[in-house]
Amino acid sequence: MAFFSNYYMDVLDCIKSRRSIRKFENQLIPQEIIEEILECGRWAPSGVNFQPWKVFVVSDPNVKEKLAKCTKHSSLILNAPHTFAIFLDQTKQYHYTKHVQSIGAFFQTLLLALHAKGLGGVWLGEIYNQKDQVSDVFGINDPQLEFMGAIAFGKPAEQGKSSRKKVSEFVVWS
Structure with missing residues (x-):
């Protein structure tokens, strides 16, 4: 896959080939590329289009x-x-669960955009357990801003590996 190119993969291939990347090259990503990734993220679905992310x-x-x-x-x-x-x-209140679901969609959209651009990332969820400590890192003392997680990202130093359940293991037809 081309790195920093204008090459875009088929969306289904992108979804199926994305893996969590845990080793990165020591190379900064140009701000323009990061802005492209964030531009994709802003199109993630969100309840009442509130786009509740910072x-x-x-x-x-x-x-x-x-x-x-x-x-x-x-x-x-x-x-x-x-x-x-x-x-x-949470400055705009709609429904907390819908907002959290929107954040999940935002995470996934960012991860897919990273992958489509030849980059890689890993969603860090365990860090949520220290959300107050993370807020302190950024000088946030506003209870309306709740830390949800992080994505470490960059140019992959190695490919990620994964396996998946068969569809029949998690789907019930009725």
Whole structure:
């Protein structure tokens, strides 16, 4: 797959071939590419189109080090050139569960956009257990901004591996 190219893969191939990447090249991604990824993210579905996300793009080594201390998977943040720290912005109230579902769609859209651009990422969920500590890293003391998770990302140093259940193992036809 081309890196930083205008090559776009078929959406079904993109969905089926995306894997979590846990090792990255030591190479910063140009801001224009990161902005393209975020542009895709803003098109993720959200309840009543509230788009309840706020994203901190972390590239500064000092901030990465502080953020890494918030998770037992610190090496993923430290070894990735960038991390998206994603917050739920609750300033517009609709329905909490729908907002959280929208954040999940936002995460997936960002991961697919990264993959389609020849990059890779990994969704860090365990870091949510230290959400107050993460908020402190960014100087957030507003209860309307709730940390939801992070995506460490960059140019893959190796391909991810995964297996999946058969459809028949999780679908019930009625």
